Amino acid sequence: MQIIDYYHCGRQAHWLEQIKKSDWAAGQYLYALLSGNTFKDLVGGRSTVLMLTDGGELISFCTYAEKDDIQPTELTPWVGFVYTFPQYRGHRYMGKLFQEVERRARAEQVREVYISTNHVGLYEKYGCEFFQMMTDIVGEPSRVYRLRII
Numbered sequence: 001m002q003i004i005d006y007y008h009c010g011r012q013a014h015w016l017e018q019i020k021k022s023d024w025a026a027g028q029y030l031y032a033l034l035s036g037n038t039f040k041d042l043v044g045g046r047s048t049v050l051m052l053t054d055g056g057e058l059i060s061f062c063t064y065a066e067k068d069d070i071q072p073t074e075l076t077p078w079v080g081f082v083y084t085f086p087q088y089r090g091h092r093y094m095g096k097l098f099q100e101v102e103r104r105a106r107a108e109q110v111r112e113v114y115i116s117t118n119h120v121g122l123y124e125k126y127g128c129e130f131f132q133m134m135t136d137i138v139g140e141p142s143r144v145y146r147l148r149i150i
Helices: 012-020 025-035 039-043 094-107
Strands: 002-005 048-054 057-065 078-084 112-117 129-135 141-148
Touching: 002 094, 012 025, 012 048, 012 057, 025 039, 025 057, 025 078, 048 094, 057 094, 078 094, 094 112, 094 141
Parallel strands: 078 112
Antiparallel strands: 002 048, 048 057, 057 078, 112 141, 129 141
């Protein structure tokens, strides 16, 4: 298994088709943003998509972005679009992507990374802590977690 960056992988068309196979509405939205070349317009020019792969198979993906669905806010960066394909769930593969997020954040001297979600009990497994309730871009309440970077 390896972690690759969508924008620096050299096989964007292949990985885009893999993301399209996601059975999750937000995964389809990410596919639309990437295929329409509008992802960075929405979440910031330095943002990227991290993918845990095994050969040509996509196991998990997430974004590491300047912005997410809590806007406007001074909080940055964000992990978003967190997804693991059903056949790979239960093995904590997302943890490998979180390690990469932590590595990148440390390199950028970032002290906290944020996640907007309605899940309870999922991100705590990866060291995240509930931060506060905030309103997302469609006006819905969202739980915001933070991952402290040591």
